[in-house]
Amino acid sequence: MKKNKSDLIFIALLLCGVVFFMFRGHEGEKRLYLINNNIKTELTLQKDFLKLDNGHVLIETSEEGARFVESNCPNKICIKQGWVKSCGDTAVCVPKHLALVIECKEQDYDAISQ
Amino acid sequence: MSRMFRLSAFLLLTLITAGCGETYKTEQFYAMGTFVSVTVPESSQNAIIDSRNRINTLEALVKEETAKFNRNNSYTPVYDISELIKRGKIYETLTDGRFNIASATISRLYGFPDGNYSVPSDQSVEQALDNISRAQNIYIDLGAYAKGWIIDEAIQSIRDDGVKNAMVNAGGDLYAMGKRPDRKWRIAIQHPLNTRDHISVINLENMAVATSGDYERFFTAKDGRRIFHIFDATTGENPPFYHSVSVIAESAEEADGLATAFFLMNRKEVSVKCKKLKTPVLLYTVNDKIVKLCGWEDFEKK
Numbered sequence: 001m002k003k004n005k006s007d008l009i010f011i012a013l014l015l016c017g018v019v020f021f022m023f024r025g026h027e028g029e030k031r032l033y034l035i036n037n038n039i040k041t042e043l044t045l046q047k048d049f050l051k052l053d054n055g056h057v058l059i060e061t062s063e064e065g066a067r068f069v070e071s072n073c074p075n076k077i078c079i080k081q082g083w084v085k086s087c088g089d090t091a092v093c094v095p096k097h098l099a100l101v102i103e104c105k106e107q108d109y110d111a112i113s114q
Numbered sequence: 115m116s117r118m119f120r121l122s123a124f125l126l127l128t129l130i131t132a133g134c135g136e137t138y139k140t141e142q143f144y145a146m147g148t149f150v151s152v153t154v155p156e157s158s159q160n161a162i163i164d165s166r167n168r169i170n171t172l173e174a175l176v177k178e179e180t181a182k183f184n185r186n187n188s189y190t191p192v193y194d195i196s197e198l199i200k201r202g203k204i205y206e207t208l209t210d211g212r213f214n215i216a217s218a219t220i221s222r223l224y225g226f227p228d229g230n231y232s233v234p235s236d237q238s239v240e241q242a243l244d245n246i247s248r249a250q251n252i253y254i255d256l257g258a259y260a261k262g263w264i265i266d267e268a269i270q271s272i273r274d275d276g277v278k279n280a281m282v283n284a285g286g287d288l289y290a291m292g293k294r295p296d297r298k299w300r301i302a303i304q305h306p307l308n309t310r311d312h313i314s315v316i317n318l319e320n321m322a323v324a325t326s327g328d329y330e331r332f333f334t335a336k337d338g339r340r341i342f343h344i345f346d347a348t349t350g351e352n353p354p355f356y357h358s359v360s361v362i363a364e365s366a367e368e369a370d371g372l373a374t375a376f377f378l379m380n381r382k383e384v385s386v387k388c389k390k391l392k393t394p395v396l397l398y399t400v401n402d403k404i405v406k407l408c409g410w411e412d413f414e415k416k
Contacts, residue, residue, distance in 0.1 A: 035142050035143075035144075035149065037144055038143040038144055040142060074229050074231070074333070075331075075332065075333070077329075077330065080309070081309045081310075082309070082310060083310075088302075089310070090149075092148075092149055092285075094147060094148060095229070097144045099142070099149050101142070103140075108300070108302070109300050109301060109302040109312075109315065110153065110281060110290070110294070110299045110300050110301060111151070111281060111283045111286070111288055111290075111299070111301050111302075112286060112301070112302045112303075112304050112312070113286040113287070113288065113301055113302070113303050113304065113323050113324065113325045113360055114285070114286035114303075114304035114309070114325055114327065114330070114358075
């Protein structure tokens, strides 16, 4: 009987461990990427600025996400798109072939139709 | 002790396999004037390469053949492109001529798609309309549905690689083949005025969705008018009804073409046509109303 009880405790602990392992890094673990033409680079989620295209494009990053601050493209759509913060958020500058993307292991949506 | 280990090992295995399932990988690249993302099971990486090659080949073919036709209207494009051009008639008929692949004759006067924007004289627009009606000295642009066709072809190449579940998304026009391990593909439709918000979430399995909007390619004229890339080929004007139109259809080409065709029709006309075609539609009107037609809500259910 006593052995059965220790079995149960062991299994319960194991269960907790497995559940922790499974959910760790799902919603919480988000990664920020910059796609420049076809090259995808991970950016660090920390306060910083990044200049691209001979200084014509300025990207701001923070602990939460990133945004386009300046760009000499005609419609400034990438700037109007604001911060990318949540899983699946994207900001795209089509004329410059640039995109900022937040990816998570488990995203709310598989795609956004726009 | 051994029974305990057997039991715990079994539990561990069950939980891990149930929790993880098949993992998917997405690759993004620039093509067709937008970012394309291809999502396939992690074990099918060659399908990404094959679909990407297919997209690049067909994009070049469309560009090359339309350029040849635009230089000389008596040129007959290669079979695939001639067929693609013929299918444009479907949308032309549906809209009583408001949709026309030759509306590029008008839009180029405004500077689309290159971006050297300005408002042309009324006379040059009249001349363009006349050329379109006589099918002479016209410029064609298959952009309204060629992207959809290329998505369908990319999906076919993935299918040929033996993959059953995948998604090809070209700037929001997409085909969702099969499903995720535990659910259908989940797609959010972006709010046309607030890009961080969405106006609907749909679940797709072996279906396509495409959205046309007035907010991605546009410029503001000197008189303050906002001019976007879709033109009515009978009036030479921008259609006045919507900020965005999304369509669910069985192929990406149909969804893509209909999203533009419906953009040119008023709400009443859209509701009649979508019923006939059995294609769900989501409209975001210029008066900020969200209108769901022809069974759109059915796709919002999980």
